[in-house]
Amino acid sequence: MANLKELRTRIASVKSTQQVTSAMKMVSAAKLRKAQDAIVQMRPYADKLDEILTTVSSNLDSEIENKYAGRKNKERILIVAITSNRGLCGGFNSNVVKKTSELYFQTFNEYSQKGKVDVFALGKKAVDGLKIKGIQVTKGYLDIYEGLNFTTITEITQSIMDGYTLGIYDHVELVYNQFKNAAVQNLVSKQFLPVKISETTEIQSRKGEFKPWYIFEPSMQEIADKIIPQSLKIQFYKAVLDSVASEHGARMTAMHKATDNADVLIRELKLQYNQARQAAITNEILEIVSGANAQLN
Amino acid sequence: MHIEIITPEKLLFAGEIKLVKLPGTLGSFEIMENHAPIISTLSKGKIKVKETNGNIVYFEIVGGLVEASNNEIKVLVE
Numbered sequence: 001m002a003n004l005k006e007l008r009t010r011i012a013s014v015k016s017t018q019q020v021t022s023a024m025k026m027v028s029a030a031k032l033r034k035a036q037d038a039i040v041q042m043r044p045y046a047d048k049l050d051e052i053l054t055t056v057s058s059n060l061d062s063e064i065e066n067k068y069a070g071r072k073n074k075e076r077i078l079i080v081a082i083t084s085n086r087g088l089c090g091g092f093n094s095n096v097v098k099k100t101s102e103l104y105f106q107t108f109n110e111y112s113q114k115g116k117v118d119v120f121a122l123g124k125k126a127v128d129g130l131k132i133k134g135i136q137v138t139k140g141y142l143d144i145y146e147g148l149n150f151t152t153i154t155e156i157t158q159s160i161m162d163g164y165t166l167g168i169y170d171h172v173e174l175v176y177n178q179f180k181n182a183a184v185q186n187l188v189s190k191q192f193l194p195v196k197i198s199e200t201t202e203i204q205s206r207k208g209e210f211k212p213w214y215i216f217e218p219s220m221q222e223i224a225d226k227i228i229p230q231s232l233k234i235q236f237y238k239a240v241l242d243s244v245a246s247e248h249g250a251r252m253t254a255m256h257k258a259t260d261n262a263d264v265l266i267r268e269l270k271l272q273y274n275q276a277r278q279a280a281i282t283n284e285i286l287e288i289v290s291g292a293n294a295q296l297n
Numbered sequence: 298m299h300i301e302i303i304t305p306e307k308l309l310f311a312g313e314i315k316l317v318k319l320p321g322t323l324g325s326f327e328i329m330e331n332h333a334p335i336i337s338t339l340s341k342g343k344i345k346v347k348e349t350n351g352n353i354v355y356f357e358i359v360g361g362l363v364e365a366s367n368n369e370i371k372v373l374v375e
Contacts, residue, residue: 041306044301044308045303045304048371049373052373055364213334215334216335217321217338218322218337226362234305
């Protein structure tokens with residue numbers, strides 16, 4: 001039987017760990033609410049932008065020409081992995097790293113063999129995790145989560161989009177956790193560039209609906225030229241916001257579980273402690289009684 | 298006439314207004330009651346909003362878009 005003092009210190013240490021985890025859970029819950037608010041705040045902008053894009057393209061006779069459309073040959077690929085800077089959030093970061101390396105070594109294997117796959121990593125955990133997997137990270141963005149805002153994210157998006165228009169990359173893939181709710185995050189890998197065709201088909205299906213006769217200034221094409229990059233930036237920003245909200249959700253769940261585990265552990269240790277204590281008392285009484293008996297005889 | 302000025306991060310302004318002056322790409326223009334439906338890009342400049350109570354509010358913008366129809370104006374700014 002373990003000795004009493006040892007058990008006492010273990011119970012104390014588990015208790016203090018439990019305090020830490022339950023505090024972290026509360027902090028994450030508060031941060032999650034903030035992150036969710038940011039997503040909600042962005043929605044009206046994104047919706048309106050989509051609506052205008054739909055209006056413009058349904059009025060435009062020909063297909064919208066844009067420099068973000070698909071190309072015939074796919075030569076260089078960029079994977080953007082979005083993670084967090086901090087750990088202790090369950091499988092949140094490792095899932096992204098796993099998916100990224102799966103894309104790197106399997107899906108785009110023939111490209112990575114020739115060294116034609118670049119990886120951008122948002123968040124420290126992606127940089128570290130991918131290095132362990134043996135993937136060279138071309139660019140790591142570590143300081144974006146301090147005072148996260150649209151402008152800083154847009155700079156990254158712009159550099160990616162410039163990379164596409166200049167022909168450095170022909171395909172850009174985003175890997176991140178999509179936010180479902182506090183307990184559920186969906187790991188997704190989404191094609192960022194070229195702009196997907198499915199969106200345009202949705203627009204086409206809405207053609208023929210009644211639309212007010214808009215005046216377009218300066219011209220429909222120029223408006224489309226402005227909206228498409230903007231909507232890409234919004235998409236990217238949304239991915240980052242989703243990832244941030246998911247991170248806090250994941251951490252909240254992880255910390256909740258840790259707190260529960262600590263409870264179970266404390267209960268078990270207390271049982272052991274009481275058993276040990278009782279055994280010690282019984283032993284003592286036995287000694288006293290046998291001592292007294294010896295005196296009598 | 299109702300206006301909403303929206304950034305990707307938040308709603309900047311919403312309310313009933315008399316007129317709004319916008320820095321369009323082809324030159325500055327104003328929208329008043331019953332303006333024809335319009336979609337226009339905006340360039341760097343100032344948005345001037347005159348509320349129904351006569352208050353005048355200004356917003357500095359770098360660029361954006363405006364859509365107006367049925368006396369509903371939505372300004373998307375960066």
